[in-house]
Amino acid sequence: MALFPSSSLLRCSISSHAVSPRDLKAPWIGSVRQLNQSLVPSNAGISFGKQCFVKPICAELRSDLGVPLAAGVVAADEIESLDYEKLAKEMENGSPLEIMDKALEKFGSEIAIAFSGAEDVALIEYAKLTGRPFRVFSLDTGRLNSETYQFFDTVEKHYGIRIEYMFPDAVEVQALVRTKGLFSFYEDGHQECCRVRKVRPLRRALKGLRAWITGQRKDQSPGTRAEIPVVQVDPSFEGKDGGNGSLVKWNPLANVQGRDIWNFIHAMNVPINTLHPKGYISIGCEPCTRPVLPGQHEREGRWWWEDAKAKECGLHKGNIKHVEVSQLNGNGNGAAQHTNWSATVTDLFNSPKLVNLSRTGIENLSRLEIRKEPWIVVLYAPWCRFCQAMEESYVELAEKLDGSGVKVGKFRADGDQKEFAKQGLQLGSFPTILFFPKYSSKPIKYPSEKRDVDSLMALVSALL
Template sequence: MSSPLFDVDALAAEYTAKSPQEVLKLAFEHFDDLWLSFSGADDIVVLDMAWKLNPGLKVFTLDTGRLHPETYRFLEEVRKHYGIQLEVLSPDHQVLEAYVREKGLFDFYENGHGECCGIRKIAPLRRKLATVDAWITGQRRDQSPGTRANVPVVEVDAAFSTADRQLIKFNPLANYSSQDVWNYIRMLEIPYNKLHERGFVSIGCEPCTRPVLPNQHEREGRWWWEEATQKECGLHAGNLIAKN
């Protein structure tokens, strides 16, 4: 449980310019049931930072069933490299089978990614977050100017909190740039997803992710057929709520 002295707004202001490690220390100090969400992309940086502060940290990942082979191999590499237990969350098979039976495997190209992401990502995440007090993400403000430009380092999760239960969300890399992330990866020689070597910057499901061209923003490689300001799968839907 969180400390009764945990004032989210005050701490968000106090820590807004502090280092990711300081934000992580704050999270570990105040929360016992704290989990880190790892996607298998460049959020390896926040996992590495957190693990160095607490080798016993709890980590989960979402297996949508549509990830790249390279991502699956990377997840296993990370599990072994850090010696951590990686809790893999999967979609409800009955709901997923019914969706695919009715609408096929590529419905999202015609009708938007919302329903598919809702089944493969949001529902499993909601089940998990309903059991925890706080979670850590690798969100950065520079990832998506349309939806993430104002991401705070700590916040009440607007998407997954309920009237009865407040969920706290930490975004230690909020102030980091893509360059900061890759400087960290290179200098410390930590593992990374090999898709990055092929022009993939923002990595999600295989059908909905593609490499970006020079001078394209990284988020242009995700759901490229949709309007740019709505490029959230729902994991961080609070960004859209805050924006609107």
């Protein structure tokens, strides 16, 4: 798939305009000169039936969203009549430029680009290259890096646009911080904080739109984004008409590799966040983002204290397969209360080398101040896909420790036992791994998301 036409074939320039403050009822989106038709290949996805010059946009503020309208409004019945599954198949091999142009053509002012301050700045570049008016919005959580705020300003000046910022509800943020502190997400998962600071502001923003454009790619998170189509009916959020199917989601970069995005960014001299050269690839809030090491997946830098296969904040929760949104617990890893779990789910960690602890058994183990031998115990739920993923390594651990003097056990901590496990056994999410030392009454909680047998053996060796 051709990512983008040669930069020599695309010659666009942002035009500057002298606009007085009284002429601006709202921020305007920069104008783009039309490309020379003879220089652009036929598959570039650009329509030349437009005016030669796009005027600056000065629009009334929306009362429900607080952001300006671009040009053109798409009819609701036209949106409903489109077959997006068919369109996704037709455009599966399309370039990002072609997909972006189609999205802006179809939805006009009823669509906006979601910009996070990371490499999805490429979306803005593609939008500019189409020659069409476009809107950009971003979620200001109040906890972004200073470099990200500076980047927002750079992007606005570079493209001559005004980013439409959405902010969390101050009362909700105040209640969360007063009740649980500034860093509760390290203890009980990032979902609650993300829900207040990101998901709800996004929900408000999308209620004023009929479509949005994201920078999601299949290679970003194989556990949750591997099947992203280039266009879809949004499975999680509602648009301005309300109800299921009222919002369309466009993912122009879905089939593009991260390295190709960066090649495009460098070729087009697109501004970048200054955190990127410091090792930050996927950039979110400051407390939840860190650089990654060479060879690490980009999502390893987000919420690094949680499971690597569940790196979603809730903005794209519709990507997660086989797990209903209502079943997600604080860490978004499927720790739910199942009413029929005993009849439908096969148990895990079935090995003669493992001790299956009852409620009484683990309570007694927890009360002992001096034990005859140390224990390592997993708190699990058999329906949890992350518990399922570590089954082989945990059984192998039990086999390796057989006869070593270290007992390996399991305790099923879902259903009726979940509240007890949360209060008495430090359960935050499934699976939770505890090490009970020989001469200490308090169990030690394994903090890492690495659950391969070597990492678990390293834990045991370090604490013996």
